[in-house]
Amino acid sequence: MRILDNINSSEDIKDLDIYSLNVLAGEIREFLINNISLTGGHLSSNLGTVELTLALHKVFDVYKDKIVWDVGHQSYTHKILTGRKEKFSGLRKKGGISGFPKTEESNTDAFNTGHSSTSISAALGFSVASAIKGENNYAVAVIGDGALTGGMAYEAINHAGSRKTPLIVILNDNGMSISKNVGGLSKHLNKIRNNSNYFILKDDIKKILDKTPLIGKAIKRGVQSFKRGIKNVVFQNEIFENMGMTYMGPVDGHNIEEMMVVLNQAKKLNEPVIVHVHTVKGKGYEFAEKNPDVFHGIDKFDPNTGKTFGEKKQSYSDLFGDVICSLAEKNDKIVGISAAMPSGTGFLNFANKFKDRFFDVGIAEQHAVTFSAALASSGLIPVFAVYSSFLQRGYDQVLHDAALQNLHVVLAIDRAGAVGSDGETHQGIYDLSYLSHIPNIQILAPSSAQEMRLMLSYAVNDCNSLVAVRYPRGEAEELDFESPAIECGKGRLITDGSDALIISIGTMLSEVIEAAEILKEKGISCAVFDARFLKPLDKDSILSIAENVKVVATVEDNTEHGGLFGMVSEIMDRRVMGFTYPDKPIHHASVKELREEFGLDGESIAKRIANSLQN
Ligand SMILES: Cc1ncc(C[n+]2csc(CCOP(=O)(O)OP(=O)(O)O)c2C)c(N)n1
Structure with missing residues (x-):
C-alpha cells in the first residue's frame, strides 16, 4: 500500500518522518504524471513543487495559516493533501475541481489566483488583518521567479518592507517562466543559482537554529544569532534586504528537511522574510525536465512517450x-x-x-x-x-x-x-x-x-x-465566404434575409451560420451580418438591413455589458436580442459546453429567435 493512499488531509502528513515524506513525494509525482496525462493540466510547475508543498504543510497549519499560491497553477500537491485526491479525474472539467486555488472548493485555499504576481499583496493583506483581529496566523506567499517579473510583486514588497509586517515570501526559483525567464532580476537570481552553495544543515548551524527561542525577550538576540549563523552559509541578497525583507537562502527546494528548518526559522523572525528556494521545473519526469515549457500546460499525453495525441491543427x-x-x-x-x-x-x-x-x-x-x-x-x-x-x-x-x-x-x-x-x-x-x-x-x-x-x-x-x-484559442478555420478587403468601419453581409437580422462578431459567425440554416429549414429567413469591426461599428449597414426585419439579434463571445449587444442597442430605437455570456464569473468547462450552457450554440440561437418570431 502506498503512503499516499492514507493521505486525505494535511493532518495526515504531520507525523511522517523525512524518509516517509520523500517516499510520499515520489508517489505524488507518479500520481501527477498519471492523472495529468489523462486530463491535461499544468504538469511541470507541479512536479517542481512537490517537496516544497510537503514542507509547507509540515511547518504551517493550512487550516489556520494563509498560503497564497501565485498564479496558482502549482497548487496540485496542495489539493492532493487537502482532500481532493479523488477528484483529480475531473480536474479542469465541467463540474470538476479547478486547476487553480478556489476558496469555494476548500477552506485551505486561502485566496483565488490565476493571474500572476498577486500573492505578496494578498499575503500581506492577510497578515495585516490577522494583526488587527488579534489572531496569530502566518501569511505565506509562494511566488515563482517568473511571477516576480510582474510589477505588482514589487509594489507589495515595497509596502511590506516599509511596514515590517510579518510575512513569509517563498521565492520558488526554477529559472523558468513559461519559457526561459527574462530580465535583470532573473539574471541576478541565475548568478546565485550558478555560484552559491545551498544552505546545508551543518551541525554548528543546527545548534544555533535549535537555540533560537520562539517567545520572550530573547527573540531579538536569538534572531540575530540566527541571522549571523545562517548568513555564514547562505548568499546575501542586498536587493531584497534593501527593500526591507530578510533574505534566507538559497535552499534546495527538493530537500524537505532543509526547507522545514528554514521555514521554521522564517516563522520565528516575525518580520517580512523572503525564502529563496531553488527547484527544477518538471522534476522527476524526464520529458518535462527536458522541455518544461512544453509541459507547462499540456493536453492529454502518453506518459511513456510524453507525446500528446492527434494531429495539430493550425491555431x-x-x-x-x-x-x-x-x-x-x-x-x-x-x-x-x-x-x-x-x-x-x-x-x-x-x-x-x-x-x-x-x-x-x-x-x-x-x-x-x-x-x-x-x-x-x-x-x-x-x-x-x-x-x-x-x-x-x-x-x-x-x-x-x-x-x-x-x-x-x-x-x-x-x-x-x-x-x-x-x-x-x-x-x-x-x-x-x-x-x-x-x-x-x-x-x-x-x-x-x-x-x-x-x-x-x-x-x-x-x-x-x-x-x-x-481572436480565440483553437483552430483557425478557412471558411467559404468571400472576404473583401478590409475597410475601416465596414462589416460584411454573409447572407441576406427578411425575417431576422443576426449580427455576429468574430468566430461566433460559425454558430450564427448554423442557426441561420436551422431557421431556414423552419421557413425563417435570416440576414447574417459579420460586423468585422466592433469599433467603428458599421451603423449604416446595420440600420438599413434592420429596417426590413422583425427581429434584430447580436451574437458575441463576450460578457453581457459593453460589447456588441450594447453598441448595437445604442444605435437602435427597438429592442435587440443579445446572445452573450451572462454577467457573472464563467466557470471552467470546454468552450462547446459553455456555449451550450449559455445559449450561444447554433441550436440555442435558432430556438430563441424562432420563439421570438412566434410571439
Ligand atoms: C498577468 C499574467 N500574465 C501571464 C500569465 C501566464 N502565465 C502563467 S504561469 C506563467 C509563468 C510563471 O512562472 P513562474 O512564476 O516562475 O512559475 P513556474 O511555472 O516556473 O513554477 C505565466 C507567464 C499569467 N498567469 N498572468
Whole structure:
C-alpha cells in the first residue's frame, strides 16, 4: 500500500518522518504524471513543487495559516493533501475541481489566483488583518521567479518592507517562466543559482537554529544569532534586504528537511522574510525536465512517450505567428512585444528571425503597453500579442498612453472569448467591453483564417491608430465566404434575409451560420451580418438591413455589458436580442459546453429567435 493512499488531509502528513515524506513525494509525482496525462493540466510547475508543498504543510497549519499560491497553477500537491485526491479525474472539467486555488472548493485555499504576481499583496493583506483581529496566523506567499517579473510583486514588497509586517515570501526559483525567464532580476537570481552553495544543515548551524527561542525577550538576540549563523552559509541578497525583507537562502527546494528548518526559522523572525528556494521545473519526469515549457500546460499525453495525441491543427496563434513574420519581412518598422508568452501567442518564429526587433518583457503587461506606445511614438509599429484576460492588467496604459496620444499600437489579442479548462480567471470575455469605450481605438475580430490574414495586415499596414485584433484559442478555420478587403468601419453581409437580422462578431459567425440554416429549414429567413469591426461599428449597414426585419439579434463571445449587444442597442430605437455570456464569473468547462450552457450554440440561437418570431 502506498503512503499516499492514507493521505486525505494535511493532518495526515504531520507525523511522517523525512524518509516517509520523500517516499510520499515520489508517489505524488507518479500520481501527477498519471492523472495529468489523462486530463491535461499544468504538469511541470507541479512536479517542481512537490517537496516544497510537503514542507509547507509540515511547518504551517493550512487550516489556520494563509498560503497564497501565485498564479496558482502549482497548487496540485496542495489539493492532493487537502482532500481532493479523488477528484483529480475531473480536474479542469465541467463540474470538476479547478486547476487553480478556489476558496469555494476548500477552506485551505486561502485566496483565488490565476493571474500572476498577486500573492505578496494578498499575503500581506492577510497578515495585516490577522494583526488587527488579534489572531496569530502566518501569511505565506509562494511566488515563482517568473511571477516576480510582474510589477505588482514589487509594489507589495515595497509596502511590506516599509511596514515590517510579518510575512513569509517563498521565492520558488526554477529559472523558468513559461519559457526561459527574462530580465535583470532573473539574471541576478541565475548568478546565485550558478555560484552559491545551498544552505546545508551543518551541525554548528543546527545548534544555533535549535537555540533560537520562539517567545520572550530573547527573540531579538536569538534572531540575530540566527541571522549571523545562517548568513555564514547562505548568499546575501542586498536587493531584497534593501527593500526591507530578510533574505534566507538559497535552499534546495527538493530537500524537505532543509526547507522545514528554514521555514521554521522564517516563522520565528516575525518580520517580512523572503525564502529563496531553488527547484527544477518538471522534476522527476524526464520529458518535462527536458522541455518544461512544453509541459507547462499540456493536453492529454502518453506518459511513456510524453507525446500528446492527434494531429495539430493550425491555431489562431500559429496563424498570427506566420502572418506577422511575413509582414515583418516586408516592413522593418514592425517590432514584436510579448509579456512572457512568446510560445503561447505564436511569437517564437518572429523572436528567432527578428532578434533585434523582438522583446519579451516578462510578466509585465502594463509595461509592455507603455513601452509599445513609446515605440509607436518614435515611428515604429509595435505589435503586442497578449492573451485577452492578461491585457486587463494594461487597461490604463492602453487608455492613458496609447489611446489618448493616438498612437499606432497594434494589440493582437489572443485567447479572446471563452478559453475552456483554465476557467474564470482566464476567460477572454471582457475585452470587447473594456476596450469599446476607449477613444481612438479600432477593434476588429476575424471570423476565419482568411479574415485574420486580412485584418492583421490592415492593422499593421493600413491603420494609423490604436488597433486591436481579437481572436480565440483553437483552430483557425478557412471558411467559404468571400472576404473583401478590409475597410475601416465596414462589416460584411454573409447572407441576406427578411425575417431576422443576426449580427455576429468574430468566430461566433460559425454558430450564427448554423442557426441561420436551422431557421431556414423552419421557413425563417435570416440576414447574417459579420460586423468585422466592433469599433467603428458599421451603423449604416446595420440600420438599413434592420429596417426590413422583425427581429434584430447580436451574437458575441463576450460578457453581457459593453460589447456588441450594447453598441448595437445604442444605435437602435427597438429592442435587440443579445446572445452573450451572462454577467457573472464563467466557470471552467470546454468552450462547446459553455456555449451550450449559455445559449450561444447554433441550436440555442435558432430556438430563441424562432420563439421570438412566434410571439
Ligand atoms: C498577468 C499574467 N500574465 C501571464 C500569465 C501566464 N502565465 C502563467 S504561469 C506563467 C509563468 C510563471 O512562472 P513562474 O512564476 O516562475 O512559475 P513556474 O511555472 O516556473 O513554477 C505565466 C507567464 C499569467 N498567469 N498572468
